Amino acid sequence: MNFSEIDVAIIGSGPAGMAAAIKAKEEGAEHVLILERQEQLGGLLHQCVHNGFGLFYFGQDLTGPEYAHRFAEKVRDLGIEVLLETMVTQISPDRKLTAVNSREGPLHLLPKSIVLAMGCRERSRGQLNVPGTRPAGIFTAGTAQRFVNVEGLIPGKRVVILGSGDIGMIMARRLTLEGAEVRAVVEILPYVGGLTRNEVQCLHDFHTPLLLEHTVTEIHGEQRVEAVSIAKVDKDKRPINGTEQMIACDTLLLSVGLIPENELSRMAGVELDPLTGGPIVDQFRETNVSGIFAGGNVVHVHDLVDDVSWEAEIAGASAAQFARKEKLEKRRRIILKPGRNIRCVVPQAVSAQNDVILYARVKDMEENVQLKVGDIFAQSLRVVKPGEMLKVNLSHSQLSQLKEDIVEQIIECERRRYDG
Amino acid sequence: MVEEKIICIGCPLGCETTLKIDDQGEVVKIIGYKCKEGQQYVLEEYRSPVRVFTATVLTENSSRSLLPVRTNRPILKTKLMEAARALVSTRAKPPVRVGQIILANLLNTGTNVVATDDLFD
């Protein structure tokens, strides 16, 4: 393997990394290298044995491993180079990349461009500060998923799940089908955190108790989890005195949030958006560091893997172009600012010469809103939920309507006024 | 005339639909769907809800503990737990390719359980 002439180095080989690599190669990058810390291509896709992947990208309802397989085959066919079981430990602002593995030892690379595709990590119990003891039997849902679907080990047989994010709901179904009893899924909001379809096919289908507007107030058990206390919460999400009850269980799974994994980005001097936890990017998915691009969950947490791959393709194409020393034409820079009931928007900046898709998330569920971008875009929506990402298609002609001196547009949810 | 609300789960949009059902139990009108597939899906869901079943099976002679599998077509929702039990004694032995039949005719449904990943060692 020739490490001295890398055009595009991609960190991570999940649905983002592989898509970025393939696109980079298709856009003419000669030497494309994927660095993956696990033993095979695919990232977390291998532990996602459920279906729902690729409905839009492939027009088929695939499982995680099948989705990974399609991409992995293309990676091989295109001759993209892959380093498995290789951990990138450092990236410098001038794109010096340090990695290590058992075969080559410490590696020092200087690729012409880098695509960050590291995905996310899960919010842990420690970060949540759930009161109580520290017994064995507390897992984040993704770690439990790895045990159940790859290692062949089931954490316990009486499970409570805190948080109704997609991973939590998927694991509720999975554990039920492996013979465990999921005693409750406990959600602090008045609605589930993940996709509605998951609420139906993971919880309703199995009559798994879903306790909305509740939270876990204490973990019990010294050696192993023995029970959790739960309580109803008020509108400020604080437990209401007197509503506590105990649920006996031996396992607590946490599905309370994904955090884009940007330690390497930080090292490289990439500026992060505190609202997303990921790099600030423009529509080319370029970060503030020249030649470093990012796509997928590392930028912001997606609902659909299809979007992860599509976004990463933008990053891959841009990286290939950059490696060819072709300037990415950026005629102007319009910053997108989240306004009313919008938590975050990606990309955070656009130029006006191409069509662009904006991805946004709302803060709270709302009905009958008008999603607006300045005065150039408006769409009526019956309902918006934090668990379901919004997509805004902005054409370049819409953007060119903006006068040259306009440098900012606000994306917001306006309450709709009824006419009679 | 009764109304039943069904969330279409044909795709992640999760459209909330309402079915109007007459006294014979026949669906006379559906509102709230956004696509043709969704309309069909919701009708099916009312009449005979089905699900794609995904799971893992234990392996033999392999360095991996499990092989992920799926049914190639949806099966009746009511048969999901039974399907899980049916796979308990199934073993996957390498070599296995994606799509290979691991268990044919699951529970006499005419649906096969196929591998969703390769298993080469």
Next chain:
Amino acid sequence: MAHMETEVLIIGGGVLGAAAARELSRYKVDVILVEKEADFGWGSTKANMCIVCQGGDTLEFRPEYHRSKLVWDSMPLMEPLCQELDVPFKRVGEFTLIRNNEELGKFQKLKSRAEKLGMNSHKFLDQETLRQMEPNITREAIGALFDPNIAIVDPVRLTIALIENAGQNGVKVMRETEVLGISQKVNQFEVETNQGWIQCRFIVNAAGTSVDKIARLVNSDDFVLYPIRGYVGILDKNLGGLIEHEIHMRPDVPGQMNILTPSVHGNLFFGTTMQPAKRGDYSTTRRIAEIGMQNVRKIVPDISVKDIIHSFAGFLMFRNWEVGWHECVVQSSRKVPRFISLCIGYPGVSAAPATAREVVELLRREGLTLEGNPRFSPYTKAAPIFSELSVEQQKEWIAKDSRYGHVVCRCEAVTEGEIIEAIRHGATTLDGIKFRTRAGMGRCQGGFCTPRAVKILSRDLGVKEEKITKKGRESRLLLHRSKELIEAQI
């Protein structure tokens, strides 16, 4: 059941028991140390702020108190000890923040008193100097009292190294060994444990939160201990640069403390609340967590609750809590010969080196013959920390064992080679791996590395994954194998 004989039995493998064992290993004495947990330092040793007070909590130093003397005597011993044992020691210095003239007056009085006792290292810093040295702390501080001697260590690493050194020098060490009963015979004790009987002449009771329980086994609990529970929070390493020194603010509410300190590994630790609690109840509450965060933000306003990656409770066993000033227990029993009890509520880690020497002296007075051990070596080399090695060293280690190239814990960059080395040195549990290598201590708190660590433990120890525990005993991590539960339903 096994039957063992020895001269000195040390009960408890926390920092005090371990230090005593190592000190005794300088002599030709048969020693067995028993620890009830699966690894060392899992009691109060692992659940504190990791601060080494130099000259004690000098502002309240009272020379007539035994524990002050032990800390004072330990002062010159800790750094050389850490060097001998190749464990981290960092002299960060301490700022006690002054917010108003009343506090200034108080600290001036205490400083003069400390100087009268021979402690000359403190000095006052004005606001400008304080700002320069610590730009991120609260604007409310008008100055600080600076003690340059305060240091930080990793108490569990220190304890493990003490045990290893003691072991290398002849001490026999037994884990997962709990003392169930002690009977006094003429000139000896017969100690019943879950791993057999141990016959010994001398007992050093260093059982931490169970020190009085053990002493009661020989009717020798001539001291009363009060369990006081403290709360410690760990902040993300990204905040590591916020402060350079340990910062101490006088608590506004009695029964609390307010300390923010760097750790030797680059995190920040904060400590708060000290309240009586039921022994063995390590639970934390929402209220305590909120107080902790409120307090720490008084020191550095930029810290927020989302910066916490982990938190836990720890116990300090205070003697004479009811009189408002606690003393330690380091004494020979008045009732039973050759039985020595030790418990230092605070500061236990700081006082360990001198306490160990005192224990040896107490044993000598009780009749133990102390002949020098010619094979004693004070040095123990720590296992390599891959992420701290140079590129050349990394290449060497990978060439020796390619598993040093396989990073298992991303957050702390811990390799498979280091995990295997920890198992070689005695780790049998997930927490054992965690404390010895730091795998699982990073911001994802084991989310990524736990399945891999379990696999490595299972493979290396030759036990099924379902048997692997978090912290020994009943704390199995994964209760069932795939298909087990579903099969039971058929």
